[in-house]
Amino acid sequence: MPDTQYSEIIDFALKREKEAVQFYTELEHIAQFASQKELLGEIKGMEQGHVKILENLKTKSPEAIRVERVPNFMASTYLVEAQPAKDMNYQDILIIAMKREDRSHALYEELLQQTENPELRKIFEMLAGEESKHKRFFEDLYDKYVQPDN
Amino acid sequence: MSLKDILSPLTVWRRTAEKPYTVIDPINDRPGAARYRGFHKNDMEACIGCGTCETICQNAAIDLVPVEGIETTNGDSGLRPQIDYGRCCWCALCVDICTTSSLTMSNEYIWVDTDPEVFRFVPGAENKPWDNSELGYSRAEGYQLLDPERVEMPELEPDTRLTSFIEMVQGYSAEQAKKEADRCVECGICMAACPAHMDIPGYIKAIRENDINGGLALMYQTNPFPASCGRICTHRCEEVCAINHTGDPIAIRWLKRYIADMADESDYQAITKTAEPERTEKVAIIGAGPGGLSAAYYLRLLGYQVTVFEAQPHGGGMLRYGIPEYRLPYDQLDKDIDLVASLGVEIKYNTRINGLKESNGPKESDGPGSDGGPAPSFEQLYQDYDAVFFSTGLPDPYTLGIQGEDHPRVISGISILEDVTAGKTPDLRKSVAVVGGGNVAMDAARTARRMGCEVTVLYRRREVDMPADEEEITEAKEEGVKFITQAIPVRIEDKPEAKGEQAAFVWGEAEMVDQGEDRRPKPVLQEDKIHTDLFDTVVPAIGQGSSLDFIPEDMAAKIGIIKYKIKVGLHGETGEPKIFAGGDISNRLKDAISAIADGHRAAKGIDRYLRENQSKKETS
Numbered sequence: 001m002p003d004t005q006y007s008e009i010i011d012f013a014l015k016r017e018k019e020a021v022q023f024y025t026e027l028e029h030i031a032q033f034a035s036q037k038e039l040l041g042e043i044k045g046m047e048q049g050h051v052k053i054l055e056n057l058k059t060k061s062p063e064a065i066r067v068e069r070v071p072n073f074m075a076s077t078y079l080v081e082a083q084p085a086k087d088m089n090y091q092d093i094l095i096i097a098m099k100r101e102d103r104s105h106a107l108y109e110e111l112l113q114q115t116e117n118p119e120l121r122k123i124f125e126m127l128a129g130e131e132s133k134h135k136r137f138f139e140d141l142y143d144k145y146v147q148p149d150n
Numbered sequence: 151m152s153l154k155d156i157l158s159p160l161t162v163w164r165r166t167a168e169k170p171y172t173v174i175d176p177i178n179d180r181p182g183a184a185r186y187r188g189f190h191k192n193d194m195e196a197c198i199g200c201g202t203c204e205t206i207c208q209n210a211a212i213d214l215v216p217v218e219g220i221e222t223t224n225g226d227s228g229l230r231p232q233i234d235y236g237r238c239c240w241c242a243l244c245v246d247i248c249t250t251s252s253l254t255m256s257n258e259y260i261w262v263d264t265d266p267e268v269f270r271f272v273p274g275a276e277n278k279p280w281d282n283s284e285l286g287y288s289r290a291e292g293y294q295l296l297d298p299e300r301v302e303m304p305e306l307e308p309d310t311r312l313t314s315f316i317e318m319v320q321g322y323s324a325e326q327a328k329k330e331a332d333r334c335v336e337c338g339i340c341m342a343a344c345p346a347h348m349d350i351p352g353y354i355k356a357i358r359e360n361d362i363n364g365g366l367a368l369m370y371q372t373n374p375f376p377a378s379c380g381r382i383c384t385h386r387c388e389e390v391c392a393i394n395h396t397g398d399p400i401a402i403r404w405l406k407r408y409i410a411d412m413a414d415e416s417d418y419q420a421i422t423k424t425a426e427p428e429r430t431e432k433v434a435i436i437g438a439g440p441g442g443l444s445a446a447y448y449l450r451l452l453g454y455q456v457t458v459f460e461a462q463p464h465g466g467g468m469l470r471y472g473i474p475e476y477r478l479p480y481d482q483l484d485k486d487i488d489l490v491a492s493l494g495v496e497i498k499y500n501t502r503i504n505g506l507k508e509s510n511g512p513k514e515s516d517g518p519g520s521d522g523g524p525a526p527s528f529e530q531l532y533q534d535y536d537a538v539f540f541s542t543g544l545p546d547p548y549t550l551g552i553q554g555e556d557h558p559r560v561i562s563g564i565s566i567l568e569d570v571t572a573g574k575t576p577d578l579r580k581s582v583a584v585v586g587g588g589n590v591a592m593d594a595a596r597t598a599r600r601m602g603c604e605v606t607v608l609y610r611r612r613e614v615d616m617p618a619d620e621e622e623i624t625e626a627k628e629e630g631v632k633f634i635t636q637a638i639p640v641r642i643e644d645k646p647e648a649k650g651e652q653a654a655f656v657w658g659e660a661e662m663v664d665q666g667e668d669r670r671p672k673p674v675l676q677e678d679k680i681h682t683d684l685f686d687t688v689v690p691a692i693g694q695g696s697s698l699d700f701i702p703e704d705m706a707a708k709i710g711i712i713k714y715k716i717k718v719g720l721h722g723e724t725g726e727p728k729i730f731a732g733g734d735i736s737n738r739l740k741d742a743i744s745a746i747a748d749g750h751r752a753a754k755g756i757d758r759y760l761r762e763n764q765s766k767k768e769t770s
Contacts, residue, residue: 034706035698035714042713073663073672078640079551090695090714091548143672145713146548149588149617150610150692 006123007058013127014054016104020047023100027093032086039093046137050130065122069129075139076102091146094138101135182257187240187287189258190233192274194220196252199227200337200392203244203253211237212244217275224343225390235261235269242287246295249335249392255287256280298397301330303404308628312600315475315570318625319381319404324360327408331357333393334400340387345739346372346747350387350402357405365409367421373746374422374447374490375440377482378469380407384619384741410485418489422451429453431760434535436503436528436700439467440742441541441733443487444749445722445756446495452757456495457535459525461502467543468734469742471568472590474597480571501525503700528700532728536763537756539722541733541745544694550585554642555690559653563594563691570597578603579686583655584631585609585639586691587616592623594691595631605630606685608637610660610673636660638675642688653688657681696735705729721755722748730756 024044031037057065076098082088084096108128112121173180182188194217204212214229222228231244231253245253253273258280263269280286304320311318322330336351344350349368356365369376383403391399413421433449435442438460446456464470465487469478491497502525531538547562549555561576563584569576580603584595587609595605607626609616613635616623627633636659643654658680660673696714698706710717710725715736722730732748734740 033699034701034703035696035711037703038706038711039713071663073674075672077675078553078638080553080555082551089546089548091551095551141713145693146551146695147586147610147692149586149591 005120009120009123009127010054010058013108014051016107017047017050017054020100021051027084027096030084030086031088035090036088036093039090043093043097046134050134053130065126067122067125067129068133069125070132070136072132073136073139075143076135091142094142094146098135098138098142101131101138105131105135176260182259182285184257184285185287186255186257186259186285187242188256188283189235189261189278189280190231190244190273191254191256191281191283191286192231192272193250193252193254194230194274196250196395197230197274198225198250198252198339198392198395199229199231200249200335200339201227201229201231202247202249202335202337202392203231205335205337206243206247208241208243209237209239211235211239215272217272222342225339227339227342230272230275232270232272235271236266243295245287246289246293247335248289249296249337250395251289254289256283257286258283294397296335296393296397297333298393300333300398300401301326303401308625308630311476312629315600317381317479318476319407321411322401322404322408324412327357327405328360330401331355331405335392337392339390339392340400340402343390344387345741345744346750348372348387348406353409354400354402354405357408362409362412363417363421366413366418369406369409370422372750373743374444375469375486375742375746376406377410377485378440378466378478379743379746380404380410381482382469382473382478383743384739386739386743410482415485419492422489422493426451426453429455429760431455431536431764432457432534433756433760434459434531434538436531436538436540437467437542437733438462438465438487438497438499439541439543439733439745440469441543441745441749441752442467442539443490443495444746445539445541445730445732445753446497446749447490447493448750448753449756450490450493450495452753454757454760458495458497459501459503459531460497460499463499465497465499471571472564472593474567474570474593474600476596476600477593503528503531527702528705529702532705536760537728537730539730539732539749539752539756540735541731541749542697542700542735543745544696544734544740546695546697547690548693548695550639550642550690550692552639552641554644554653557642557644557653557688558650559686560642560688560690563590563689564694566594566597566689575601577687580604581685582606582687582689583608583683583685584689584691586693587611587613587618587635588691588693589618589622590694591689591691592618592626592631594689596622596626596629598687598689599626599629599631603687604632606632606634606683608634608639608655608657610636610638611670612636612662615670636662636673637681638673640675640680643682645684648684652684652686654682654684655688657683698735718748719755720751721758722752723755723759727759730759 024040028037028040079095081099082092082095105128108124112124201214204214211234213232215232217230220228306318331354334354338351340350341347353365353368385403387402388399432455435446435458438458446458449456466483547564566576578598582598582603582605584591584607595607598605637657638660640656640658645654658675661676662671663674664671708726716731718731718736722732730752732752733745737744
């Protein structure tokens, strides 16, 4: 795989993660209460961490990429998208985060299906895996704190 | 000298041709009898270090000692019996009383050593030749020094229960309470498990000695809600009760209730009076739930001027607005609250603190305790008081988050319970689906049954995973609540023929996926196994969240909020020295007794903070 192609894909993923950072920054501005801002700040920090990971990947060769997949438990599949609002609660924020990760995961899965190139596939698999891990993290929080009785 | 005298010694030589009378190899040739009471063995894994063996030993031969590799855990003191064979009389009472049956005796009786210290040893801690001996003394099957069976609590029959909200548990008589108290071995393992560390063996002993006021005084040392906790406590103490290993755990909660019921209300103040002088410092408390009132009680005992601000017209928090009267009658809750108020704690009801700079008026102006004046903001309390404690609980119900949940026939479990407390009749109609498996779900389901509804509980996981108390689940079943487990909510639909009068609840069957040890299995929706059921009302009861909107942003940054919870230290300290917090907004257990314990600890923290402040002022 040409280096430029590899770099382009990582740049694409980077752009998405930076958009996510920007998204949560905007949500922080919309949020009215300190408890919302604290959580949004934490999620934003995680997205910034993802940006750093991807930036580090740019300096690595595609062969060094490790693919990690986590099973999809569909915990957020049937949840309704929450809208950013100044009075959003813990549940709303987690749903927003899960749905975002879900969409990113679906995008990389789609890209994975569209290519036969094994190296490209590996990168998309890695990116899809990362997004599913993030989604799973939020799903676990949702399970533990939002619906402990369900 | 006769000839006999000369020959007699020679007759001894005859013996040389006979078989020996002594045992040549006594260790191998003369084992102890099958049930001989020889050296002790102890199953270190089964033993919980309750110390009952030490207590019963008539020769003071047993001490409980720390042992390397054995940690103190919930339900295990981390100690193990050490036996002094210079004192032991091998009576085996220790084996007979052992609450876990871990202590037994081998049939070995020979142990030779030149060091006398080795004969004070901890069975099971080091390898001994008799460790694997199958023979020796153990308690015979069916033989019990302790009574393994709990005194049954009289309760209303399920059919009778459903006719009203009258309390279903009727309480022990004096005879029953004493009989149950007699089962306690006073090991104290329960005290460590109780979040408030109540002196449980102490007040159970008081029942045995018919010293009700003494028992009540002991309870008030760590818990100012004995009448309430005697009914609805999550009784973590009973889970670790030593007797639970071979029989029914002691009914600690019911014994607590017995004392609270028996103590004369007129004696309460005398029992709980304080000798502390009045102090001038003022403490504001937000929330008159168990956490807030517990802090108020202990601060008042220390002499502080305490004001409690409560948004609702009555105190008790979730004890009143989240627990139905058939489990906790309001007069019993009021008994606990009245005692706190009677000490001089001012409780301002109908006073909702808000985080805005400008004060808003009270939400309701005619409730008890309301002075009709403006409700202060959090910042005002911070300015006007020497310390602030807040314990505002988890009042906001989370939704199912699925499509169609805005259907008019969807009502949250908490709002049903609140309505009933407020004397309103929730519009439930006939068929009700309650979604969730916690105590709120069970209470909502059982409340609906008392209102004549047919109730089905749907829960995502298995029954064994339900967070509700086991007895709540059992009682719900007795009362005719149906259960569908491994049912994942998918969406709520409005069937045209139902015209908004019924909700179609769509749910799918779950497959449980193991998540490894100590983690609940994950329910995963099987999309090919979807069901639709029509209900008059769908009641989500899956969890609740905090409402911290009253804390201004600049102050919240100092206090420290993580994932909608307040980060606190051991004594409820937040990042802002003057502000303390506790209860469901900060702790993990989210039950009344934990909130009570938090309130007590915070009172100590506030006391220390204010005394240090005073010292600083005096020295400067």
